Amino acid sequence: MTVTLSPRALLSLLANGPKAIDVLRTALDLGLLDALEPGPARLDALAGRFGVLPLRLYKFLDCIESLGLLTRDEPGDEIGATSYRAVPGLRDAVLAVLGPGSIEQDRDRYPWRQLHGRLAESLRGEVGIGAEFAWPPKTAAQTAEFERSMALGLGPAIAAVRGHRDRLWSDRRRLLDVGGGDGTLAAHILDTAPDLRADVYNLPAVAPLVAATRASRGHPDRLGFIGGDFFAEPLPSGYDALSFVRVLHDWPDAVARRLLEQAYAALEPGGLLLICEEFRTPDRLAVQFFWSYFLIGVDSSVSRLREVGFYTTLLAEIGFRHVAVLPATWELVIAYKPTPVGQESGHAG
Numbered sequence: 001m002t003v004t005l006s007p008r009a010l011l012s013l014l015a016n017g018p019k020a021i022d023v024l025r026t027a028l029d030l031g032l033l034d035a036l037e038p039g040p041a042r043l044d045a046l047a048g049r050f051g052v053l054p055l056r057l058y059k060f061l062d063c064i065e066s067l068g069l070l071t072r073d074e075p076g077d078e079i080g081a082t083s084y085r086a087v088p089g090l091r092d093a094v095l096a097v098l099g100p101g102s103i104e105q106d107r108d109r110y111p112w113r114q115l116h117g118r119l120a121e122s123l124r125g126e127v128g129i130g131a132e133f134a135w136p137p138k139t140a141a142q143t144a145e146f147e148r149s150m151a152l153g154l155g156p157a158i159a160a161v162r163g164h165r166d167r168l169w170s171d172r173r174r175l176l177d178v179g180g181g182d183g184t185l186a187a188h189i190l191d192t193a194p195d196l197r198a199d200v201y202n203l204p205a206v207a208p209l210v211a212a213t214r215a216s217r218g219h220p221d222r223l224g225f226i227g228g229d230f231f232a233e234p235l236p237s238g239y240d241a242l243s244f245v246r247v248l249h250d251w252p253d254a255v256a257r258r259l260l261e262q263a264y265a266a267l268e269p270g271g272l273l274l275i276c277e278e279f280r281t282p283d284r285l286a287v288q289f290f291w292s293y294f295l296i297g298v299d300s301s302v303s304r305l306r307e308v309g310f311y312t313t314l315l316a317e318i319g320f321r322h323v324a325v326l327p328a329t330w331e332l333v334i335a336y337k338p339t340p341v342g343q344e345s346g347h348a349g
């Protein structure tokens, strides 16, 4: 169900945000969300099952309905006969935001309060986020903290590469994951691609984090690390697949183009280029809200959620062929470096 609220109604919900979260947390903890999702569930049955007062539960469920997360059928004045059904996926969504591994709770530990109430000064450039957060990270502690935080939000990227594993890796031997964090995604890819070897290319300070992932994820021989700085040197060659996962959106258009040109130069003929990040949609912009807010105070990060068409056009301009968008919660953009005429081996390039 998609609910479009008037600005007035949306603002009322936002002003009551902590109460709305309290309602949802309580519904999750009580087990109500499990009962509501298969639906329809009658109020009198729910009240009996959970040992709560029907009239109070009626108001409680109104709170959830006001968020657009519940549908209600109220046949008459007898409230016990009112039945409810949660929107599909509600329990998982509440668990994702309020449970362990929540990116919202993780992001909340960043020093965003330095901007809070001072946004006008921040917009004028008088206030910014202090030295404890740097982009790119500067100290070993910042690097470890940032990459840990990134790995926490990798779920949709992992699901996307898992879902398309055959198409992506069946004819590939060596992958370079550029800006590949602590290697968590590369390890997940290796789980599903037994003939592949993957190297993470990242700033040298990240080496111990990838070593820890290599040890903990059980790919001692197939997960490698190449330390480097993509602004200071060409990308390493010898790879028939190269990925940018949540890397290009960190940089302005001209830099994104330069990185993709570097990738084109580095890839073997027929090589696969993969881009995965949150392409701009209303949903993803909403989930990105924290970074949009926090990075107002961090001028070194552009944080640009782009429409997918930006990349498909750019890849074709650079010379890639067979540009395609593979469906997933975060779609994948793939493209191939052409193989010179006469050297074609039968795969997509």
Ligand SMILES: C[S@@+](CC[C@H](N)C(=O)[O-])C[C@H]1O[C@@H](n2cnc3c(N)ncnc32)[C@H](O)[C@@H]1O
Binding pocket: 136, 147, 150, 151, 154, 178, 179, 180, 181, 182, 201, 202, 203, 206, 228, 229, 230, 231, 244, 245, 246, 247, 250
């Ligand atoms: C937003 S994080 C994404 C990490 C990972 N791909 C993921 O999705 O979780 C961007 C990555 O780019 C790396 N990076 C930033 N500047 C870099 C540079 N100049 N050379 C190589 N890697 C860089 C960072 O260290 C970080 O791992």
